Amino acid sequence: MSEQSESLVHRKLPTRRWPSKWNISNIIDGRALRVKLTSDFLDNLSDEAKARKQVLDHLHGALFRGRMIAQERLQQGAGGLDTARLLSAVMDETLHALYDYITVHVHRARNPTEGERLAVFATGGYGRNVLAPSSDVDLLFIRPYKASAHAESVIEYMLYALWDVGIKVGHAFRTPEECIRLSKQDVTIKTSLLDARFLFGDEDLAAETKEKFRKEAVDGFDTQFIADKLAERDGRHAKQGNTRYVVEPNVKEGKGGLRDLQTLYWITKHMYDGVSLEDVMKSGPFTKHEYSVFIRAARFFWTVRCHLHYLTGRAEERLSFDLQPEIASRMGYRDRSGQLGVERFMKHYFLVAKDVGNLTRILAAKLEADQIKKPEGWRRFIRTGTPKPMAHEGFILDGERVSVTDEDVFKKSPENLIRLFQLADETEHDIHPDAMTIAARNARVINSRTRSKPEMSKIFIDLLVNGKNPGLALHRMNEADVLGRFIPEFGGIVAQTQFNMYHHFTVDEHTIRAVDYMAQIDREGGEGFELPHRLFQKIDNKHILYLAMLLHDTGKGHGDQQIEGTKTATAAGKRLGLSDAETDLVAWLVGHHLEMSETAQKRDIADPQTIVRFASMVGSIERLRLLYILTIADIRAVGPGIWNAWKGQLLEDLYQNTEAALRGGRTDAISVSRELEGRAALNREQLVERVGTIPEVMSDMDPAYWTGFDLDALEQHARTIRAGDPPIVSAHVREDGGGVSLLVAGQDRLGLFSRLAGTIASQSANVVSAQVFTAPSGFIVDVFILQDGKGGVFAAGDEGRLRRLENEVRRAFATNEPVANIPAKSYRREAAFRVIPQVKIDDTLSDGYTVIDVAGRDRPGLLHDVARLLADENISIHSAHVGSYGERVFDAFYVQLPASYTDVKLAALKEKLLEVLQREEPDAPRTPARSLKQANAADSF
Numbered sequence: 023m024s025e026q027s028e029s030l031v032h033r034k035l036p037t038r039r040w041p042s043k044w045n046i047s048n049i050i051d052g053r054a055l056r057v058k059l060t061s062d063f064l065d066n067l068s069d070e071a072k073a074r075k076q077v078l079d080h081l082h083g084a085l086f087r088g089r090m091i092a093q094e095r096l097q098q099g100a101g102g103l104d105t106a107r108l109l110s111a112v113m114d115e116t117l118h119a120l121y122d123y124i125t126v127h128v129h130r131a132r133n134p135t136e137g138e139r140l141a142v143f144a145t146g147g148y149g150r151n152v153l154a155p156s157s158d159v160d161l162l163f164i165r166p167y168k169a170s171a172h173a174e175s176v177i178e179y180m181l182y183a184l185w186d187v188g189i190k191v192g193h194a195f196r197t198p199e200e201c202i203r204l205s206k207q208d209v210t211i212k213t214s215l216l217d218a219r220f221l222f223g224d225e226d227l228a229a230e231t232k233e234k235f236r237k238e239a240v241d242g243f244d245t246q247f248i249a250d251k252l253a254e255r256d257g258r259h260a261k262q263g264n265t266r267y268v269v270e271p272n273v274k275e276g277k278g279g280l281r282d283l284q285t286l287y288w289i290t291k292h293m294y295d296g297v298s299l300e301d302v303m304k305s306g307p308f309t310k311h312e313y314s315v316f317i318r319a320a321r322f323f324w325t326v327r328c329h330l331h332y333l334t335g336r337a338e339e340r341l342s343f344d345l346q347p348e349i350a351s352r353m354g355y356r357d358r359s360g361q362l363g364v365e366r367f368m369k370h371y372f373l374v375a376k377d378v379g380n381l382t383r384i385l386a387a388k389l390e391a392d393q394i395k396k397p398e399g400w401r402r403f404i405r406t407g408t409p410k411p412m413a414h415e416g417f418i419l420d421g422e423r424v425s426v427t428d429e430d431v432f433k434k435s436p437e438n439l440i441r442l443f444q445l446a447d448e449t450e451h452d453i454h455p456d457a458m459t460i461a462a463r464n465a466r467v468i469n470s471r472t473r474s475k476p477e478m479s480k481i482f483i484d485l486l487v488n489g490k491n492p493g494l495a496l497h498r499m500n501e502a503d504v505l506g507r508f509i510p511e512f513g514g515i516v517a518q519t520q521f522n523m524y525h526h527f528t529v530d531e532h533t534i535r536a537v538d539y540m541a542q543i544d545r546e547g548g549e550g551f552e553l554p555h556r557l558f559q560k561i562d563n564k565h566i567l568y569l570a571m572l573l574h575d576t577g578k579g580h581g582d583q584q585i586e587g588t589k590t591a592t593a594a595g596k597r598l599g600l601s602d603a604e605t606d607l608v609a610w611l612v613g614h615h616l617e618m619s620e621t622a623q624k625r626d627i628a629d630p631q632t633i634v635r636f637a638s639m640v641g642s643i644e645r646l647r648l649l650y651i652l653t654i655a656d657i658r659a660v661g662p663g664i665w666n667a668w669k670g671q672l673l674e675d676l677y678q679n680t681e682a683a684l685r686g687g688r689t690d691a692i693s694v695s696r697e698l699e700g701r702a703a704l705n706r707e708q709l710v711e712r713v714g715t716i717p718e719v720m721s722d723m724d725p726a727y728w729t730g731f732d733l734d735a736l737e738q739h740a741r742t743i744r745a746g747d748p749p750i751v752s753a754h755v756r757e758d759g760g761g762v763s764l765l766v767a768g769q770d771r772l773g774l775f776s777r778l779a780g781t782i783a784s785q786s787a788n789v790v791s792a793q794v795f796t797a798p799s800g801f802i803v804d805v806f807i808l809q810d811g812k813g814g815v816f817a818a819g820d821e822g823r824l825r826r827l828e829n830e831v832r833r834a835f836a837t838n839e840p841v842a843n844i845p846a847k848s849y850r851r852e853a854a855f856r857v858i859p860q861v862k863i864d865d866t867l868s869d870g871y872t873v874i875d876v877a878g879r880d881r882p883g884l885l886h887d888v889a890r891l892l893a894d895e896n897i898s899i900h901s902a903h904v905g906s907y908g909e910r911v912f913d914a915f916y917v918q919l920p921a922s923y924t925d926v927k928l929a930a931l932k933e934k935l936l937e938v939l940q941r942e943e944p945d946a947p948r949t950p951a952r953s954l955k956q957a958n959a960a961d962s963f
Contacts (some may be wrong), residue, residue: 044108049091050084050115059123074183077123081116082187088112089155093332097352102324103317106152113153113189114144114221120183121176121222129175138172140165141228142221146192149217150287150299152324155331156338159184160192162218164231167197198231205239209250212239213288240292247292248389255285266375267531269368269519273327274339278375280323283316286378286385293389307388308381315377322374325353341371343521343855361579365519372517372528379501380462387455414438417445425454432464437478439468439504444485447495461502468507479598482508486537486568493538496572500530511576511590518579521855524908526661529575536659537571543651550670550758553677554654557647566604567648569595570611571655577612588613611648614639618653622672623791623905624875624914628726630694631868633679637689643681650677663813666760668791671732679729691869702728709736717743719767719801726901727795727803739803743767748801749835751828755815756807761790762816762824764806768835770796773893775804775902777834780841780886782806785827787816789885792904811882844883855909859939861932871900871916878939880911887938888913895931896920 046052058080066073092108121142125131131138146160147153163177177195184191196204205212215235220228240247259277262268266278274280287302296302303313329349330338341349350367357363409418409425416431416438417424424446431438439461446453472478486492499505506513515529525532542548544564547555561567573594577587591612595605617639625632640646653673658665682697683689702725710716712733717740720727731739742752742765749768756763766778775794782789787808795803808816817823834841859878867873876888885904892899892915903914919928 044091044095044104046108046111046115049108050088050112052115052119055080055084055115055119056122059119060127063123063127077120078183078187081120081183084116084119085112085187085189088116093155096325096328096332099354101321102326102328103152103321105328106147106154106324109155110144110148110151110153113148113159117142117159117184118222120180124176124179124183128179129172131172134172135170136166137168138170139224139227140173140176141223141225141231143218143228143231144221145214145218147217149214149219151219154324154327154337156334156336157331158190158192158337160214161194161221162201162214163193163195164201164223164227165195165197166227169195198227198234201231201235202238205235209247209254212247213251216240216288216291236295244293248289251285251289255282265527265531266379267372267517267528269526269528270340270342271371271375272340273323273330276375278372278378280320280327282378282382283320283323286316286381289385289389307385312381312384316381319374319378319381322370326371329353346521362521365521365579368519368521369517372519376501376517380459383455383458383501387459390455412445412449414441414445417442419449419451420454423452423454423457424449425457426460429460429464432461432467436467436472437475437481439465440478440481440485440499440508443495443499443504444481444489446498447485447489447491450490453498458498458502461504465503465507468504473508473510474597476599478508483565483569483598486572487565489541491538492541492568493534496534496537500534509572509594511573511594514580514590515576515578520578524660524664524910526664527659529578532659533572533575536574536655537568539658540568540571540651540655543655550667551654553674554651558651561644561647561651563604563607566600566607566611567651569598569600570608570615570648571652573608574612574615574652574656584613584616587615607645607648610645611652614649615652615656618649618673618676619657622653622676623669624903624912625873626726626868626871626901626903626914626916627672627676627679628698628724628729629868629871629916630691630698633676633683633694633698634689634691635867636676637680637683637694640680640684643684646677646680646684663760666807667756667758668760668807675729698725698729701725705729705733705736708733709740712737713740713744716740719743719748719797719799720803722799723795723797723801723803727797730793730795731805735805739765739767743803749832751831753808753824753828755818759815760807760809762787762808764808764827764831766802766804766806766831768802770800770802772896772898773838773890774802774835775899776886776889776893777838777841778804778806778831779889780844780883781830781834782808782827783844783883783886784841785823785830786811786845786882787827788880788882788906789904790906792885792902794899794902796900841883841886844886857910859936861935861939863928863932868916870918872919874915874917874935875912876915876935876939877910877912880906880909884911884939885913887941888915888935891934891938892917895934 059077062073062076062080066076089109089112092105092112095108096102096105141164143149143162143164144160145162147157148159153159163173165173174195177193181191181193201211201215205215218232218235220232258275258281262272262276264277266276268276272279287299290306290308291302294302294306296305300313303316308316326341326349327339329352330341330345333345333348333352338345346368347362347364350364353367355363355367355370358366409420411418412424416427416435418427419425424442426432426438426442442453442457442461445451468478485495489495496505499508500516506516512530512533515533518529520529527535543551543554544558547558558564570591573591574587575583576590576594577583577585580586588609591609592605595608600608617636621627621632621636627633640649650673654670657669678701679694679698682701683694686693686697688694705728706716720740720743728736743750750765752765753762755761764782779789779792788811789806790809791807793805797803810816810818817827857879860876862875863872864875865872874892878884885902889899889902897920898918899915900918901916903916905912
């Protein structure tokens with residue numbers, strides 16, 4: 023292959039003034055430094071300690087000057103790769119001066135023997151002439167055979183001196199033979215030796231070591247090294263989540279990051295050798311253009327990494343939310359046309375990471391073209407036998423992978439760009455890296471004329487709806503830039519980020535995962551998804567649902583998401599050849615894809631008015647089914663830990679209640695109330711069949727309670743309440759792993775909910791949902807779902823902590839003392855987001871209650887503070903609907919206001935609630951960079 027995919031386009035950083043090329047002698051004069059050290063020695067011949075101190079002071083001063091100049095150059099616009107090379111050169115001069123001082127003045131070998139020879143190498147990144155601001159310095163000391171006392175003294179003095187001036191040093195002391203033996207046992211050691219760069223000492227010993235290593239451990243071992251490095255890479259990717267599109271990526275270890283670039287370099291160097299990076303890459307398999315893409319990616323990642331280290335003052339590799347805005351600002355990204363500078367920066371980051379993935383694929387194809395014999399770990403790149411023609415002209419099966427005969431396959435018939443991925447899915451084969459590269463290079467044959475061809479749309483929709491693994495197919499299409507070319511509305515969200523803590527992936531990655539989850543529901547359902555699976559089989563126009571899922575977030579970043587999404591879906595539907603009715607339905611689903619989730623989680627779905635309003639919005643059972651399935655897949659694709667059985671139950675209850683209203687054809691409040699009462703009565707009857715007599719305190723709970731839980735939960739409540747005396751408090755870890763379920767039952771009193779919420783917060787538990795039910799007798803049944811501060815199961819594996827929680831909650835029933843000791847929360851990451859508190863009071867959403875919506879920054883004790891304020895205002899809470907969304911909360915309270923409440927008092931209540939929400943809103947970013955720009959993360963109701 024002589025050309026590179028057009029996806030690897032030249033993406034410039036924002037224009038900056040670059041300083042002139044540095045000269046190390048103008049930064050650290052090595053000769054002058056040696057003279058100073060010699061003077062320190064001669065001036066203090068009788069005081070070794072004083073001499074050492076002065077030497078260390080001079081070394082520290084040289085390092086400090088070099089590091090400060092490197093940092094200043096970076097701040098002025100010099101790139102990170104330039105900075106890393108300068109820091110490496112600064113370290114070279116410092117180490118060389120120290121080594122000369124030790125071997126000339128401190129431990130001089132007057133008549134050195136063969137065994138006293140010593141060669142010193144830089145390894146790791148330092149061996150490659152790059153050194154991040156806070157990275158370790160890795161050194162390899164080579165001796166000819168058994169360690170001599172002289173060599174050990176030199177090394178000891180050198181290491182202690184480096185530690186004393188604050189350098190973190192990693193080191194090894196070996197013979198050439200030991201290096202060879204260990205490199206054959208451990209690919210990490212072999213890689214380190216591959217990077218090894220001679221610094222000073224015995225040149226002959228150094229040359230002997232390098233030559234011996236190349237002959238005995240490198241030449242002829244390419245295939246094993248390739249397999250080992252790929253296995254190492256795959257393990258690293260697995261630890262980082264196996265995607266390059268996580269919104270807080272690890273610049274060094276993440277997929278598509280620096281380590282992947284280095285893996286390309288190591289494989290190429292192992293095969294082709296070379297001294298410098300340029301030598302290695304240009305003598306290897308990459309074209310001039312591909313090499314320039316490699317260098318641009320390296321420069322970008324090194325710039326990000328150096329800023330990370332300087333900003334945090336440590337070897338921080340994770341690009342976390344609190345650091346992203348400041349680094350974006352330092353690298354010149356500014357807000358533009360409705361898009362935050364930080365979002366522009368992160369989009370650039372993910373596009374560069376995608377380029378790294380393309381380079382990896384190109385290398386794989388070219389290695390195979392060289393006919394390397396590969397072991398098991400490289401099996402996916404083995405060419406076996408003669409390529410076999412496939413059913414469609416121009417396609418071949420090459421080594422159990424789908425490929426093409428030549429580039430004309432796509433140029434003559436653009437629909438073949440879609441067919442490539444359909445054939446791979448249909449035959450369940452991988453796609454040859456050659457074919458992926460050719461497809462990416464020819465993606466531009468899909469244009470405004472060709473993308474409207476009916477044959478192309480037919481192939482795509484068939485793949486989307488009937489494919490064996492549509493998620494994988496879409497991933498492949500996206501990697502080759504084919505998906506965004508064919509569906510330009512999707513192309514607009516490729517690598518787009520959402521600057522908040524709720525979404526875990528870029529918008530395109532989230533969307534493809536959502537399609538994948540939808541396909542799972544369609545094909546197998548699985549535990550907890552039985553109902554949506556059954557409903558899927560009743561849908562005649564599945565392509566409507568799949569297309570709506572693919573397009574559901576295409577309105578993001580262009581104004582009102584739902585309005586813009588409706589427009590993009592309409593345009594795509596018409597172009598794909600859908601009928602007007604089908605297009606309208608796709609657009610309706612895209613425009614309303616948030617409605618079911620928000621209703622289920624923020625409203626009382628046992629309130630007749632909620633069902634009346636939602637049923638009126640949906641309008642038909644067909645739309646309800648489609649929206650229900652789409653909502654489940656959308657939530658599941660947000661990120662790990664977002665979906666749980668509790669949310670599934672809420673959505674199922676909303677579906678069942680709404681379907682009953684629509685099926686009966688009567689969506690008025692009276693009819694809905696009767697339907698809910700009927701379902702409640704049925705649940706009570708079924709519970710009696712399970713447990714016999716229902717506890718008397720539960721018998722008069724209203725229908726909302728009886729329809730708010732499944733039978734298993736109701737049975738658990740009944741048995742727990744019957745087994746003890748009120749107050750009943752019982753905590754257990756949910757089977758779905760979504761958190762701890764805390765059941766609280768007893769006699770209500772004003773302010774009790776506030777005390778319960780405060781007590782829970784005092785135990786460092788985070789309330790992610792709360793169901794509050796009150797019987798006419800005043801008996802309450804409240805169920806809280808609790809997690810820890812990181813979204814994991816509260817008190818995981820710690821039964822003692824759960825029992826302490828239960829005891830503290832029981833005490834809340836017996837005392838009116840204020841809740842104390844609610845732990846404070848660190849806002850380091852959350853400070854990157856400016857959350858605008860909002861309060862809305864509405865008396866039209868329910869016939870019997872006023873609904874108070876509050877939104878603000880999530881923090882420990884917020885639910886307690888809001889509930890306490892309501893209690894102080896003599897406002898009783900009928901039900902509470904609590905939801906955490908990253909750094910934000912949206913809580914809805916169905917309350918009964920005192921009869922004396924006027925509009926003036928309501929306005930005052932709103933102001934008081936806003937004051938509570940703003941109480942701990944950070945005035946300035948709590949990060950090492952005080953100038954961190956806060957992004958507006960507010961959402962409207």
